[in-house]
Amino acid sequence: MxxxxxxxxxxxxxxxxxxxxxxxxxxxxxxxxxxxxxxxxxxxxxxxxxxxxxxxxxxxxxxxxxxxxxxxxxxxxxxxxxxxxxxxxxxxxxxxxxxxxxxxxxxxxxxxxxxxxxxxxxxxxxxxxxxxxxxxxxxxxxxxxxxxxxxxxxxxxxxGNAPAQAASATNDAPQGQTLTLLAITACPTGIAHTYMAADALSQAAEQMDNVELHVETQGSSSVTPFAPNVIEAADAVIFATDVGVKDRERFANLPVIESGVKRAINEPEVMLNEAVAAASNPKARRVQATANSGGSKEGADQGLSTAKKVQQAVMTGVSYMVPFVAAGGLLLALGFLIGGYDIANGWKVLATDYSLGNLPSHEVMVDGELMRFDRAGLALYLGAVLFATGQMAMGFIVAALSGYIAYALAGRPGIAPGFVGGAVSVMIGAGFIGGLVTGLLAGVVAMWLAQRKVPRVVASLMPVVIIPLLTSLIVGLAMFLLLGRPLAGVMTGLQDWLASMSGSSAVLLGIILGLMMCFDLGGPVNKAAYLFATAGLSTGDDASMKIMAAVMAAGMVPPIALSLATLMRKHLFTPAEQENGKSAWLLGLSFVSEGAIPFAAADPFRVIPSMMVGGAVTGAITMATGTTSRAPHGGIFVLFAIHPLWGFLLALVAGTITSAVLVVAAKQFWPNKALEASARAAATSA
Incomplete structure (x- = not known):
């Protein structure tokens, strides 16, 4: 230089x-x-x-x-x-x-x-x-x-040594030395935030002359783990995750910088500089080795607060539960489409007592009673098979939620007790609330047992036999003897309240769900609303299907509204936002709320409130019109599972127009000077 x-x-x-x-x-x-x-x-x-x-x-x-x-x-x-x-x-x-x-x-x-x-x-x-x-x-x-x-x-x-100066410590590294950093990015659904954080870190690393960055995205697509030689050569690791890190023990003793995934999107340079500083600081916090060889200890004490560890564990459970919900719910919807909606009354008999060589007629004996179905033959049988497969998948959602919450806290030894606790919760009627409790309980107990010092001859049996056995026993006894009935009572009360909703109370719930779905666009609040809806969908009652319709319609609003807004007032958006607007509408129609994240990240104070109002309008209308959805995902691609269709479309259009008008008005009358300047500069240089 x-x-x-x-x-x-x-x-x-x-x-x-x-x-x-x-x-x-x-x-x-x-x-x-x-x-x-x-x-x-x-x-x-x-x-x-x-x-x-x-x-x-x-x-x-x-x-x-x-x-x-x-x-x-x-x-x-x-x-x-x-x-x-x-x-x-x-x-x-x-x-x-x-x-x-x-x-x-x-x-x-x-x-x-x-x-x-x-x-x-x-x-x-x-x-x-x-x-x-x-x-x-x-x-x-x-x-x-x-x-x-x-x-x-x-x-x-x-x-000096002030915390604010930690990021500048890269100047302490020997001149010409290149540091190798690793980064793990992961969000609950593994769709948007995971890859946005990876891109932000990679682009920031390209602007640093003394850093070589390798990123592992633990998202919804296949994960390609770091090669062992890459980990061996690493100087520090960044965990930018809202869920547990898979196989965390690979990074034992490496200096670590850890935060939620959104910080890596908003402050990639700061996180990289903190990692560089940690690499040259012998007192930097490091990834702890696991207590026993059989677990990944995703939730091990890594300097995170208890609340943060619990949040990460629950988000991990939700992340692993979503595929069961999506696959099972869509199979149920396809079963209804092919076999008719009355298939819910006899799907088990139709799927097990008949075959391709013995197709059912319109009239079938179900539990000693002759029932008549609207459809017959191959359509009725295939519909029943699809519905039965979907029911089996949906039957795992509470167990998966509980099992992977425990996994996030205690690693592999927590999986079996978590699944057992979730299954017990379903059996005694405690539902997804019981699944949350059993997942946390199993994780804490398994993690505590894993930290016990035992003779070497017993240590090898701990993660595969002793911890799962003792933890399952403790969780089972706790649910049957202490927690089961109170939790079942809470779940029953919640279901009765939902079933009793009508008029203004239903509309109010729709407004709340709409606000939640549009608040953080794929974050914990959005996921909480989605979990609330999907957990009740397996019951098949009318109230749960109304909640599912409100959640799905409201979640579709932000990307479509912002795409529309870029067409209404193009000059109010940057060139990058205009490009995002060309594809955001398709993400919205597919019920991928994350399509609105680029807009919200660039201008949160104008975008997010506008989206929340539109989501509230949509949720209120779906509830007011009694709209139901038998499918948990899919957007316009599962319209066959939504009734009445006009109510869903009316709510979606009303919410979209509301959000689009509000965000345009906010940008017009409360302008963001930086974004306007970028747009003008792009127009000038074009």
């Missing part, structure tokens, strides 16, 4: 450079040309504005770092302005008064990215920002910046 990447001629202090990022960039480009660093200020400004249009460059602390490669530049250069009038570059905490323009030659490799990564690490240091704001002349600014870039001839100042 060259010595004089910045000079006093490239610094301006306490000046006003306009009211938009474009104007500031133009002033700084002219500054670089005046200093002899740029051949063409207009070309440089255009290149920097084009990069700004892709995503705003504002960062925490009132700082902006516009940057680009440009044909107008022959050597890596840094321009700096301390603005008298701050300008909004889309930073998380408002307008920026400290602006760095980083320019590198078009064919110059990663020079500007190296500058960017070193600056980014320094900018998390509060005292560095304070020094920039306090400096009284350009020479002092140059000296401060050269110190953090490693180009100063004076000895760098000590950085």
């Amino acid at each position: 060259q010595q004089h990447v910045i000079t006093p001629e490239l610094v301006r202090l306490d000046q006003t450079m306009g009211n938009s990022p474009e104007e500031v960039i133009e002033h700084l480009a002219s500054l670089l040309q005046e200093a002899g660093r740029a051949d063409n200020a207009t070309q440089l400004a255009q290149d920097a504005k084009k990069r700004e249009a892709k995503s705003p460059t504002g960062v925490p602390g009132g700082v902006a770092i516009p940057h680009c490669r440009s044909e107008a530049i022959s050597t890596p250069t840094l321009g700096f302005a301390r603005l008298a009038t701050p300008v909004d570059f889309g930073g998380p905490d408002g307008p920026a008064d400290l602006v760095f323009l980083i320019a590198a030659p078009a064919g110059g490799g990663k020079e500007h990215l190296k500058l960017l990564s070193k600056l980014a690490r320094a900018l998390v240091r509060k005292e560095f920002l304070a020094q920039l704001r306090a400096a009284d002349n350009p020479a002092a600014i140059v000296e401060l910046i050269q110190e953090v870039l490693g180009t100063s001839e004076s000895k760098p100042k000590a950085q």
Whole structure:
């Protein structure tokens, strides 16, 4: 890196450079040309504005770092302005008064990215920002910046040990040393957040000259685990998950940075810098080895709070339960479609007493009573087979929920007791509430037993025999002797309340469910509403099917509404959002709420409230019209399982229009200056 990447001629202090990022960039480009660093200020400004249009460059602390490669530049250069009038570059905490323009030659490799990564690490240091704001002349600014870039001839100042400075500790690594970092990303459904976090971390790592990142996505598609040699070479690991990490013991003794998956989406650079700092800190928190060889100890004590560990365990249970719900529910719906809705009255007899060579007629003897079905022959038999298969899958949902909650807390030794507890919960009528309790109980007991010190001869039997046996015994006795009847009473009361709902009370429940589905678009609140709906669907009662319809319709609203909004007022959205809008409608029609996440992440205060109001409207209308859904997923692709269809479509259209109008109004009358600037810059450069 060259010595004089910045000079006093490239610094301006306490000046006003306009009211938009474009104007500031133009002033700084002219500054670089005046200093002899740029051949063409207009070309440089255009290149920097084009990069700004892709995503705003504002960062925490009132700082902006516009940057680009440009044909107008022959050597890596840094321009700096301390603005008298701050300008909004889309930073998380408002307008920026400290602006760095980083320019590198078009064919110059990663020079500007190296500058960017070193600056980014320094900018998390509060005292560095304070020094920039306090400096009284350009020479002092140059000296401060050269110190953090490693180009100063004076000895760098000590950085101290404050927590806010931890992310800048990468400067302690030997020059030229490349650190190998690993990252695990996982969310409850493994559809959207998992891969968004992986992309955010990967893109941030590309801008760091001393980091090599490998990512393992533990999502809904097949998982490709890290090769053993990759783990062996790793210096630290990042766990960005809302559920337990599969086979966590692989990373034993590695320094670890751990958080929810959304932090990796919002702050990927910070997490990477924390991991780099941990790699060189002998006192950094490390992944603990498992107590016994048979378990992954996903929920082992890794410095997380008890509440966070419980939340992760429940989300893990929900994540593993969803495939049972989706497969079973859709098979039930297909059974109704092919065999008719009255198939629910005799599916077991039809599926077991008949065959392809002995097809049923319209009249079939069921439990000693002659019943007449609307359909007969192959359609009735195949419908019964599909329905029976779906019933078997749905019969596992409480056991799967309980089993994988226990698995998240105690690893493999918790699976069997969790499944046993879930099955007991179903048998005594405690339902999914009992499944939550038995999963947590089994996990805690199995985890406690796994931590007991036992003779070596017994240790090998602990995870496969002793822990599952004792934990299953404890959970079974607790449910039958103590917890079962109270939990069954709670479940019965809940079912009776749902069945009694009519009029305004049903509408109120629809509003609440709609608000929950649109609050965090795939997060814990959304999943709680979905679990509430699907857990009751297996009962087949009318109230549960109304709740399922409200949840599914409300969850479809946000992506469709935002897609519509990008068509209504295109100029209010960034180019990236406009592109997302072209596909978001299809995700919405398929009941994939995560299609709205890119919009909500970029502008949460305008997008999320607008979506919640639309979801509430949709939930209220489905309840008011008595709309039911026999399918737990699928959106418009399972309309055959929804009745009345007009009520569902009316609710969906009303909620979509409401959300679209509200989000457009919010952006129109309460504008986001950074997003508007990005949109204008893109239009100018087009």
